[in-house]
Amino acid sequence: MRIDRTLEPLRAVASLFYPALCTVCHAPVTRGEYVCQDCLDKAQRIAAPFCAKCSEPFSGAIDGEFTCANCAHRVLAFDAAVSAYRSRGVVRFVILQFKYNRQLHLRHPVAEWLFEAMNDDRLRDRSFDCIVPVPLHPARFRERGFNQAELLGKILGQRINLTLSRALERTRYTTTQTRLDRDERMENLRNAFRVRHASAVQSRHLILVDDVFTTGSTVEECARVLRQAGAASVRVVTVARG
Numbered sequence: 001m002r003i004d005r006t007l008e009p010l011r012a013v014a015s016l017f018y019p020a021l022c023t024v025c026h027a028p029v030t031r032g033e034y035v036c037q038d039c040l041d042k043a044q045r046i047a048a049p050f051c052a053k054c055s056e057p058f059s060g061a062i063d064g065e066f067t068c069a070n071c072a073h074r075v076l077a078f079d080a081a082v083s084a085y086r087s088r089g090v091v092r093f094v095i096l097q098f099k100y101n102r103q104l105h106l107r108h109p110v111a112e113w114l115f116e117a118m119n120d121d122r123l124r125d126r127s128f129d130c131i132v133p134v135p136l137h138p139a140r141f142r143e144r145g146f147n148q149a150e151l152l153g154k155i156l157g158q159r160i161n162l163t164l165s166r167a168l169e170r171t172r173y174t175t176t177q178t179r180l181d182r183d184e185r186m187e188n189l190r191n192a193f194r195v196r197h198a199s200a201v202q203s204r205h206l207i208l209v210d211d212v213f214t215t216g217s218t219v220e221e222c223a224r225v226l227r228q229a230g231a232a233s234v235r236v237v238t239v240a241r242g
């Protein structure tokens with residue numbers, strides 16, 4: 001009895017971190033699962049046709065490879081940015097819960113969506129040297145307590161047997177980008193990132209990891225800095241795409 005009572009608060013705490021209910025609809029799920037199958041089935045997959053560079057889906061019939069209007073006249077520092085899902089509905093909700101609501105256990109279903117993107121033609125069967133997460137500014141890190149891109153990159157690295165390199169650091173605290181357009185975002189990000197040790201990226205083929213690809217300006221700026229430091233190539237993988 002005494003032992004039971006002692007364990008009760010522990011169990012209560014444990015159930016906060018490992019709820020056996022679907023995060024989205026609260027239906028019961030098996031322990032160790034966080035989103036039920038019905039909700040997972042509602043996640044919006046990105047299906048062809050989409051832009052070969054940034055994966056922007058195109059509604060209509062296009063045969064073969066094409067590049068969207070946003071990428072067509074631009075020299076991008078990354079070779080391709082791949083996501084398996086749209087950042088909508090269930091996917092968006094779970095990412096937001098993970099990122100802003102301190103539900104760290106949700107890194108598992110989120111990383112699963114990230115891992116699915118590795119099956120894309122632009123990433124599958126390629127050899128990479130390491131995974132580089134998009135860094136957070138130290139002040140933002142203290143505020144949030146974790147870097148979501150790094151947590152996801154770590155799980156991905158375990159799955160595909162690649163090491164994680166904290167090659168990039170964020171040197172400038174940028175204000176929120178949500179209300180800025182693409183050009184304003186690029187301006188806002190100027191000199192925001194720095195390569196810590198060029199030797200860690202020189203002549204390396206890198207996978208840059210982030211949670212969501214919105215306009216692509218963050219990953220583009222990271223890729224630019226990495227290429228400038230001598231990276232052989234940068235491919236981007238994100239959980240979801242705006």
Ligand SMILES: [Zn+2]
Binds near residue numbers: 023025
């Ligand atoms: Zn559900």
Ligand SMILES: [Zn+2]
Binds near residue numbers: 067068070
């Ligand atoms: Zn594009």
